[in-house]
Amino acid sequence: MASLRNDDHPATKIAQALGDIEPITKSVTPPLYPASTYQRDPDNQYRNGRVYARPHNPTFETAERLLTALEGGAASLLFSSGMAAATATFLALKPGDHVVAPEVMYWGLRNWLKGAATEWGLAFSFVDATDTQAFARALAPGRTKLVWLETPTNPTWGISDIAAIAKLAHDAGARVAVDSTVATPILTRPIELGADLVMHSGTKYLNGHSDLIAGTLTTAREDEYWERIKAVRSNVGAILGTFEAWLLQRGMRTLHLRVERASQSALKIAQHFAHHPLVAEVLYPGLPEFPGHALAARQMTGGFGGMLSIRTKGGEAAAVAVAAETRLWKRATSLGGVESLIEHRRSVEGPTSPVPHDLLRLSVGIEHADDLIADMEQALAIAHR
The missing domain is CATH 3.40.640.10 (Type I PLP-dependent aspartate aminotransferase-like (Major domain))
Structure with missing residues (x-):
């Protein structure tokens, strides 16, 4: 009952x-x-x-x-x-x-x-x-x-x-x-x-x-x-x-806790890299400059989700290199888990994919956002040496 x-x-x-x-x-x-x-x-x-x-x-x-x-x-x-x-x-x-x-x-x-x-x-x-x-x-x-x-x-x-x-x-x-x-x-x-x-x-x-x-x-x-x-x-x-x-x-049974944490961290990460000198663009509905932000703000309640993508400066080679140098972001397909994942989507989807060559998809987990930011910072620095 x-x-x-x-x-x-x-x-x-x-x-x-x-x-x-x-x-x-x-x-x-x-x-x-x-x-x-x-x-x-x-x-x-x-x-x-x-x-x-x-x-x-x-x-x-x-x-x-x-x-x-x-x-x-x-x-x-x-x-x-x-x-x-x-x-x-x-x-x-x-x-x-x-x-x-x-x-x-x-x-x-x-x-x-x-x-x-x-x-x-x-x-x-x-x-x-x-x-x-x-x-x-x-x-x-x-x-x-x-x-x-x-x-x-x-x-x-x-x-x-x-x-x-x-x-x-x-x-x-x-x-x-x-x-x-x-x-x-x-x-x-x-x-x-x-x-x-x-x-x-x-x-x-x-x-x-x-x-x-x-x-x-x-x-x-x-x-x-x-x-x-x-x-x-x-x-x-x-x-x-x-x-x-x-x-x-x-x-x-823990969905609400995980989604809330991932959404908060994803927004913090997106804001940090939105105007980064080594990043060409951040795609995340929670950013005011994102084309669909106003609609997302009306349609999504309590946050904008734990998924974002970054387009790196330096094209595909730089994007692949960034993913290769991360320590906490795991190179794996999927999303929505407690661990944070990174993936170069064009390599996965193949030549007919509409996804930009320089795009990295990020699934934000429940780790501390500051650690995830620091890991991405060091990976970007190494990839652009």
Whole structure:
């Protein structure tokens, strides 16, 4: 029985995992249920509501209910990865359907959309995510079925106007799905701004400890499209492991603390390097000079996130050299963990990437910001000798 109320602060809901107490042992920690199957009733029915662990796993339910409460949605689903969650939204469409998506976005999904999803029969228009009118021009009323947003966009951190684009999309008969991995429900709640779906790579901030792969979807309503997404998850088998689901809900219980700390440090780091003699540009929505700052200030509450990018003077060679000389910033792919990461994105994404050659993506962890600044200072100095 949950002990929390609807009006309790999100931080309280997160910390207490909605306040549930395990009924048999009275454990304050949500249990792990490893069972893969469930016994039928004597008349061959399943009145307990669970048939098989692929579509019905009680270990999923704590994280799904918690995420639903945080996002202000109607229901949530866990997936085996962020890509599994994202692709399920497209596989639930029908061949011939048209989708509008940002040109700059998570590169793995962009490549899948331009490759396998296009070959499967979906049609795409890719636009500037920060240009609301570009979305308006790309929408084809009656044909466009989904608008996919990612805000802030990875790795240039452009901001999309969720409310304005949602209104345009709905007027054209399309749904809106938002990849809110970077913002997290602590900083942005897309459903309140008009979105129909919210996606997270649970691998990142929701888990926060770089020790699992997971994805999530939250819906504003349980409609026919949501039922198709549920069927895709079950039929394709894009199911998270039981232990990983338990780890995910455990990580989510400190989400607000980690996001707040990372956001505070990222702002301090961005401000420090914004006019640095060895840095050409800092990309971070929290800087007043950033093009999307005013919109981010309205749309994001409590901070601007823990992700920023710096463009180094000296081009690609200097950027790669800086990453090679850091001590605390770890050279690794991913984001949202307690440890700070640095990555030269163009090397990862390849020659078709729209990312500048001199860009370094920084995922700020929960270390002391002064130590991270000092480490970047010494790396820049060595790289520019």
